[in-house]
Amino acid sequence: MRIEQHPILTFPAGKMVKFTFDGKELYGKEGEPIVAALHANGIKVIGHSHNKHRPRGLYCAIGNCSSCLATVNGEPNVRTCITPLCEGMVVTMQNGKGVIK
Amino acid sequence: MKRTDIAIIGGGPAGLCASIAAAKMGAKVTLIERNSTLGGQLVKQTHMFFGSQKQYASTRGIDICKILDNEVNKYDNIEVLTNTTVLGMYEDGVITLDCNGSYKKMLPSRIIVATGASEKYLPFANNDLPGIYGAGAVQTLMNVYGVKPADSVVMVGAGNIGLIVSYQLMQAGVSVNAIIDAAPSIGGYLVHASKVARLGVPILTSTTVKSAHGKEYITGITTVKLDDKWQEIEGSESYLPCDNLCISVGLSPLAELLWQIGCEMKYVPTLGGFVPTRDNHLKTSIDSVYVAGDVAGIEEASSAMVEGSIAGLCASRSIGLTMTDYDKVLADYIEQSNSLRRGPVGDKIRQGLAQVEIGGQTK
Amino acid sequence: MIQKDGIATQEMIDSITPSAERRSKGPVAVVECFQSIPCNPCYTSCPRKAMKELIDINDMPQVNTDICNGCGVCISHCPGLAIFVIDETYGDNQCLIKMPYEFTPLPSEGDYVTATDRGGKPVCRGKVVKVVNTPMQDRTPIIHLVVPKEFSMIVRSLNINDIYDDNTYICRCEELTLGELREYIRKGYTTLDEIKRITRAGMGPCQGRTCRQLIMNEIAKLTGVKPQDQLMSTFRPPVKPVKLGFYAQEDTDNE
Numbered sequence: 001m002r003i004e005q006h007p008i009l010t011f012p013a014g015k016m017v018k019f020t021f022d023g024k025e026l027y028g029k030e031g032e033p034i035v036a037a038l039h040a041n042g043i044k045v046i047g048h049s050h051n052k053h054r055p056r057g058l059y060c061a062i063g064n065c066s067s068c069l070a071t072v073n074g075e076p077n078v079r080t081c082i083t084p085l086c087e088g089m090v091v092t093m094q095n096g097k098g099v100i101k
Numbered sequence: 102m103k104r105t106d107i108a109i110i111g112g113g114p115a116g117l118c119a120s121i122a123a124a125k126m127g128a129k130v131t132l133i134e135r136n137s138t139l140g141g142q143l144v145k146q147t148h149m150f151f152g153s154q155k156q157y158a159s160t161r162g163i164d165i166c167k168i169l170d171n172e173v174n175k176y177d178n179i180e181v182l183t184n185t186t187v188l189g190m191y192e193d194g195v196i197t198l199d200c201n202g203s204y205k206k207m208l209p210s211r212i213i214v215a216t217g218a219s220e221k222y223l224p225f226a227n228n229d230l231p232g233i234y235g236a237g238a239v240q241t242l243m244n245v246y247g248v249k250p251a252d253s254v255v256m257v258g259a260g261n262i263g264l265i266v267s268y269q270l271m272q273a274g275v276s277v278n279a280i281i282d283a284a285p286s287i288g289g290y291l292v293h294a295s296k297v298a299r300l301g302v303p304i305l306t307s308t309t310v311k312s313a314h315g316k317e318y319i320t321g322i323t324t325v326k327l328d329d330k331w332q333e334i335e336g337s338e339s340y341l342p343c344d345n346l347c348i349s350v351g352l353s354p355l356a357e358l359l360w361q362i363g364c365e366m367k368y369v370p371t372l373g374g375f376v377p378t379r380d381n382h383l384k385t386s387i388d389s390v391y392v393a394g395d396v397a398g399i400e401e402a403s404s405a406m407v408e409g410s411i412a413g414l415c416a417s418r419s420i421g422l423t424m425t426d427y428d429k430v431l432a433d434y435i436e437q438s439n440s441l442r443r444g445p446v447g448d449k450i451r452q453g454l455a456q457v458e459i460g461g462q463t464k
Numbered sequence: 465m466i467q468k469d470g471i472a473t474q475e476m477i478d479s480i481t482p483s484a485e486r487r488s489k490g491p492v493a494v495v496e497c498f499q500s501i502p503c504n505p506c507y508t509s510c511p512r513k514a515m516k517e518l519i520d521i522n523d524m525p526q527v528n529t530d531i532c533n534g535c536g537v538c539i540s541h542c543p544g545l546a547i548f549v550i551d552e553t554y555g556d557n558q559c560l561i562k563m564p565y566e567f568t569p570l571p572s573e574g575d576y577v578t579a580t581d582r583g584g585k586p587v588c589r590g591k592v593v594k595v596v597n598t599p600m601q602d603r604t605p606i607i608h609l610v611v612p613k614e615f616s617m618i619v620r621s622l623n624i625n626d627i628y629d630d631n632t633y634i635c636r637c638e639e640l641t642l643g644e645l646r647e648y649i650r651k652g653y654t655t656l657d658e659i660k661r662i663t664r665a666g667m668g669p670c671q672g673r674t675c676r677q678l679i680m681n682e683i684a685k686l687t688g689v690k691p692q693d694q695l696m697s698t699f700r701p702p703v704k705p706v707k708l709g710f711y712a713q714e715d716t717d718n719e
Contacts, residue, residue, distance in 0.1 A: 001249040003273050005568040008147045008161070008603050011247030029246075036246040045231045045317050055317045057231030061238030062142075063135065064219045064355075081238075082136075149543035149604075151503040153521050159505040159541045161603075272567060286467040291499045292544025294470030299621040301584025306468045403502075444500045444522025 002040050017087040021046075034080035034091055035061070035068050046070045046080060047094040070094045074101060105131040105180070107416050108196060108209035110187050110358065113141020114402045115394025115409035116215035117169040122413025123213075124176035126422040131209065132179055133198065135186040139173065140166035141217055142237065143402065145244040147272070148265055151290070155437055156403035163244075165402075190214075190362040194389055211389050211416040214359055215409060218352035218373065218395035223257060226312035232319035236266040236349035243273040251345030255322055256280040257310055258349035261289035261401070266349060267297050277302045278343055283309040283327055290446070310346065311338060319346055354396045364390060371453035372398030380459045381435065382415035383408060391416045398457070400442075400450055407438045471582045472496060481617055482529045482550075491534025491551035491560070494617070495525045497544060509541035536562045536596075540604040550616045559616040560593070565607045570595055571624050578627035579611045579619040587619050588612060589627045634682070635675035637668020645679065649686045656680060656697040666697060669705050 003011065014029035021043055028037025035058050038046060047056040047070055059067035063082040072078040072091050076098020080091070107123050109116045112134030120132045138144065146162020157165045173179055185200040196212065198205040220235035222228070232251065236258070239250045254275055256267045259282035267277045280297065285307050287294045294304060311325040311333070326337035353374040360366060364377045365386035376398045377385045384391050393412040394405035411434045418427065442450050466472050482492045493514070495506060506525045507515040514532035515525055534549040539562060549562035571577050571592045579590035594608035611619050629643030640663050653659050656666070659679055666672035666679075680691040 003243060003247045003249055005274070006247070007272050007566045007568045007570075007605075009163075009244060009247070032246050036242060036248045039242060039250065040248045049229075054229055055231050056229075057318075058234055058238055058242075060220060060235045061241040065235075081241075149505075149541075151501060151543050153502075153504050154508060158503060159509070159543055274568075287470060290501050290544065291466055291470065292497055292501070292542075292546045295466070295472065295496065295582065296470075296545050298470030299580065299582050299584050301580065301623075304469050440521050441502045443520060444502055446499070446501050447522075 001042070017085065019085060019087070019089040019091060021091045022093055028085045030087065031084045033061075034070070034072065034078075034083050034085050034089065037085045038080070038091070045093075046091075048096070050096040053095070069098070071098055076100060102195070103131075103205065103207045105129050105207065105209045106420060106422075107131070107211045107213060107413075108133060108207060109213045109215060109413075110196075111141065111215035111217055111394070111396075112136070112139040112181070112183075113215060113217050113394060113405070114143055114165070114169070115217070115396075115405040115412075116141070116213070117173055118406045118409030119213045119215055119391075119393050119413035119416075120179050120409075121169070121172050121176070122410040123417045124173075124179045124413075126414060126417035126424050126427075128178065128413075128417040128420070128422055130176075130179045131207070132173065132181045133185050133187055134181065134183045137183050139170050139181065139183070143169075145237075145240040146265075146402070147244055147269055150403055151401065152403035152441060153437075156406055156441070158403070162402065165406075169406075187358060190358045190390075192363060209389075210420050211391065213383075213391040213393055213409075213412045213416055214356075214396055215393045215405075215412075216355040216358060216396045218354050218399055220348065221351045221353055223310070223348050223350050225310050227315070227319075228313060230313050230315050230319045231317065232315065232344060233313060233346045233348065236262050236347045239345070239347050240266050240269060243275070244269060249273060249275055251275060251343075253278050253343050254345040254347050255310075255341050255343040256347045256349060258282055258351070259284070259287045259289055259294065259304055259306065260349060260351065261293060262352075263347070263349035264289040264293035264297055266347060267302060268293070268300075270347075271297075271300055271302075278341055279303045279305055281305045281308040281310065281324055283307070283331065285329065309333075313346060314340075319344060322346055352395060352399045354399065356396055359385065359390070359392070359396070362387060362390060367457050369398070369453045369456050371449040372457070376453075376457055378457045378459050383412040384415065384419070386459070388419075398450070398453060404438060404441050404450075407434055407441065410434045411438065466498060469583070472498060477617055482527075486529045487550070487552045487616070490553050491536075491549050491562075492529050493527050493532050493534060493536070493538060494548045494550055495527055495538075495542075495546060496548065496620075497525050497542075497546045500524055501544075503543060505541040505543065506538050506547060509538050511535065511537055534562075536606055537600075539564050539606050540601040545604070548620060552613055552616055554610060555613075557613050558610050559613045561590075561609045561611060561616065561619055562596075562606050563609060563620065563622070564604050565622065566604055567624075569624065570597065570605055571607065571622070575624075576626040576628065577609070578623040578625055579609060579615065580621045580623055581618050582620045584621060584623075586623070586627050587615055590619065590622060592622075634678045635663070635665035635668065637670050637674070638664040640665045640675070642682070645682055646686065649683060654683055654687050654689070655695045656683070657695065659683075660697055671703065672697070 068080045106129040143162045143166035152158040242250045321342040326334045366375045391412040393408040504518045507518045545564045551560040554560035590609045590611045597605035632642040660666040
């Protein structure tokens with residue numbers, strides 16, 4: 001969910017762009033981190049760990065921890081917390097280490 | 102290979118102030134920032150800062166960010182490299198960079214490391230569940246991107262960050278079910294605690310999180326009370342529902358680069374972990390390497406700004422640059438730095454610094 | 465204890481409470497800062513220099529109540545939001561409390577709200593008489609709240625929902641309070657039918673006879689859509705409660 005009203009901040013409307021997560025069509029603000037767009041759509045689990053298959057999502061949100069890895073446009077291990085969202089991005093849940101094509 | 106007088110690594114409060122101070126001295130500065138914008142963690146600090154006017158007291162962090170950013174832009178002798186990460190620092194003084202995807206090398210005469218800190222993690226059962234976030238992550242989502250991180254949160258940690266982020270969550274329309282802290286008393290400023298208490302948020306001291314619940318996503322936690330020896334009190338477990346657990350149990354200096362180049366490091370828990378030894382000009386055990394801000398020991402942003410100014414001045418002075426009133430300006434910053442740490446809340450900082458100061462001559 | 469729960473003890477409050485004599489003379493600042501921290505905007509922001517000089521920035525603030533006139537400039541400058549102004553001369557039995565409030569929605573002048581204490585617990589009903597929110601306050605608006613005089617040193621925050629709303633019934637059949645109704649309207653249930661479906665108000669034994677008008681008035685108040693412009697809900701038989709079996713009867717009149 002996006003914050004509608006804030007006592008201190010105003011958030012620019014931004015251009016909404018279409019992208020997909022696991023095939024599902026979604027919209028997010030162009031340039032915001034992929035993971036922020038996913039959160040705004042209520043999606044918080046974006047992968048499963050490579051060994052014990054534990055669910056994974058955001059942890060630090062500033063590119064330190066690499067907990068939020070997903071596959072973006074076919075490229076695995078993308079840190080979605082610091083990767084800006086673009087029109088038409090194909091994001092898929094990353095289960096395991098991902099395959100470099 | 103690119104050369105510069107002073108490379109400043111990190112564009113947060115310390116790095117920005119270091120750049121401005123060094124630029125005033127006439128140094129050719131290269132300010133290196135891994136993000137696309139300057140400001141570091143200032144960009145999400147919606148609250149007013151403490152301190153005195155010299156450290157922008159009463160001004161919100163987000164506004165201090167703009168002030169410093171504008172100031173940096175005024176100087177032609179500051180080159181700003183955004184989207185640039187320093188990958189390594191080598192003994193011959195060369196640093197290697199990922200500059201917008203291309204590999205670069207640089208040889209600066211002096212380096213000021215102002216890389217900041219990362220959030221500490223907390224061990225408990227199921228602590229890897231999605232929905233368990235660092236407090237900084239929650240702040241980034243809501244204050245930078247305008248996205249609600251969750252509906253109801255439990256905050257772990259009643260230090261300044263835990264208290265401030267709890268307040269900010271409520272400003273974003275998220276409910277905070279409780280703030281818990283393993284310590285027997287609140288670690289943050291009491292005015293911050295009172296601010297959330299009067300909104301009806303219970304602060305539970307001597308309480309920690311035992312386990313998190315949920316299959317794919319967190320649905321609640323079990324808390325447990327601790328006795329005066331910090332041992333779990335059997336039977337004191339209690340369930341708290343939440344769809345987000347925010348971890349705010351302190352920061353650790355991001356000191357990898359200092360280790361790489363071989364700076365002398367000491368483990369000082371009150372400063373957040375391993376920190377470099379330094380003199381009162383913030384010069385490390387390596388003559389060409391200076392430090393400022395959280396990487397030199399975890400403190401408030403106001404201290405980081407003052408340290409940045411000191412490091413910027415002194416690093417420039419060490420390559421033969423100067424300015425009118427240099428001694429007076431430097432003395433003023435050192436006095437500011439001392440006054441921020443002089444009170445009882447600075448006790449631990451002063452004790453920690455005494456262990457890492459070379460010469461220990463900070464006055 | 466404040467070190468454990470963030471709530472100042474009575475002893476601490478007593479130590480900063482202005483004298484009864486001073487309180488009887490008009491507005492005065494109360495600084496609820498009980499810890500030595502490096503911070504001095506309370507001192508530097510005061511236009512009358514009523515705050516004792518903080519020679520070291522770690523000194524504790526101290527108000528000279530003879531000089532302070534309760535103007536409230538310091539309220540928005542305190543990074544700890546720890547300063548309040550109390551005015552016990554506001555009315556015979558009432559006092560005015562000026563407090564910082566950094567939340568949305570802001571209450572409006574004339575609103576009744578729930579006045580709360582330092583622990584966020586409801587104390588009494590308060591009336592907002594002024595909301596000061598100019599660039600001077602820099603996004604820390606100051607709310608002027610009127611409460612009974614005996615609560616001048618007790619009330620320190622507010623909840624935008626009127627305490628009376630929770631005891632004020634709109635629908636007797638389904639026990640819907642005004643507070644609940646307002647919450648639903650704020651969430652976006654802004655027509656009579658939507659309210660009916662989410663709360664059942666109008667579906668009870670009275671079939672909306674007691675609540676319908678009140679709900680429409682409340683929708684009008686919060687959304688600005690006048691009752692005559694609102695969508696009316698659907699009316700269906702029967703107009704009074706009857707047993708199902710009643711309809712199973714045969715109409716014996718063969719006319």
